[in-house]
Amino acid sequence: MKQAILLLSFGTPRQPSDLLPYLTSIRRGKIPTERELKVLTARYDAIGQWDNKLLQTMGEDQKKTLKSLLAIDAMYLAYLHMPNSMEQAIESIATAGYTSIVCIVTSPFYSMVGTGAYERKLHSILRAYPDISCEIIKSWWNRPQFFEYWRSQLMAANPLQADTACIFSAHSVPTSTVGSYEDEVMSASNQIAKMVGLNHWYQAWQSAAPYGEWLGPTIESVIEQALIDGAKRIVCIPFGFVSDHVEILYDNDIICRNIVENAGATYERLPMPNGNTLFMEAMAKAIRERINK
Template sequence: MTKTVGLLVMAYGTPYKKSDIEPYYTDIRRGRKPSQAELDDLTQRYEAIGGLSPLAGTTERQGEALVNALNESGLYKDTEFKLYIGLKHIHPFIEDTVIQMHKDGITEAITVVLAPHYSKFSIGSYNKRAKEKADEFGITLHHVNSYFEQPKFIDYWSMRINEVLENIPVDEHDDTMLVVSAHSLPERMILESNDPYPEQISKTARLIAEHIPLKHISVGWQSAGNTGTPWLAPDVQDLTRELHGILGSKHFIYTPLGFVAEHLEVLYDNDYECKVVCDEVGAMYHRPPMPDTHPLFIGAIVDEISNIY
């Protein structure tokens, strides 16, 4: 008899249409409506990348690729995984998706957040929301907390960086800087709780360094919120100016590996804002493609699931 197990794939979410931007932003702000200036700023950012983010469609494709890979892996005999997608800031919200799992008769599920590194303020918050609702229905959850150390995840980024290096003259590799980055978080929360997030990002950079012929690698942060309090630093734009001033780097390769898809924080914060700084200092801007549904990335998550289930 085949057992059906839920695969709850959770992600940040993004507006599906322009009219979604205000309620989406309001949810991010915990129910506080943005000012017109704040709303205009976010809308202009979306317009700069084509109108809206492609994240919604990518999240669906990633979930489908993951559930297909699990069902085709041969690792789980007499088990069929069924995909459910739950989002943090827009429908289908995590809690609503858990309710749907219950309606479908799901009593056990694996949860995966589409973010490789663990922080209790990111992945931990997704897991908490899913568990609180699942407990109401007696659904057992098995959480994937991170997959940044999975060899296939490191292989993906190493491969992509080496592809970029093929287009940079070898005699300029010493003048090339790899900037590894992730979404910044409030500094006080991270430090006071001894959160593992910053060290996990640094460890990813060290693991990648073992597979690429570059000696200059720096870790930076991006996409910090405007809360009036310090967030993890240095910001990638400030870091670019600083490194260029010290080393005179001719090439900057940006790898926002705290993210897993092409979306606003990459398409605008990297491809626009970081490129502006590169142009300003006279350096070349480079960014490898994001993992999206690449088999190495999907395989890394499958391998991590096999460790917990």
């Protein structure tokens, strides 16, 4: 059996002209209005997306780290909403003669609208490749390297300092699709808090779409509550995400920062893993376990 590893990521625009097809793909073919496109453009402009090669090539860098950790050549990368698309990657894998694929998504937690979206698309694409088997690693957060990364970053932020409020956050999901997602995220934040000796902390959900019913409380409301509770320093821990992108650099570092600083308090946010070797080892470990099972 000839086996390939497929790393799946959301994708990110590299230039302003990418935004229309990118948002159209995210919205399942529904073309955004001129106003919606203008709002999104302003957000990417605000985080310096068009001049930041790190943001534009994050997936490639993570693939390089993972490939090095696994010491394999058969590593492919595909995006859900940008080229190199999942269809393109599967075609390349098939052309190279692979008959088995192990897939892992950069999101550490499984949700129906997150990893589930990749899963459904993979199954649809693979109908045209009956000779290729595929296994999907649905989540990989429960690996020691995941916890050690966030523990070490949080400890470096002096979380036990007086008047400090620590806020753990993950991407919100529609309430109709929560499943085990909320429990798994809460379990992970509890473990990290316990590792650093936090007696009091907050769990929040962020970056929800502006329509429908989404899992809460929102990070904005939690920050406001922490300030009411007397916090003078807010430390955001967006551990449900893996890299710097618009939902971190805009939603956290601009919107959340403004709420905190307008109240006269101090805003801090833990560094994202991006291609950090320790953190990526959690993904590598999950892949090795699946290959060797």
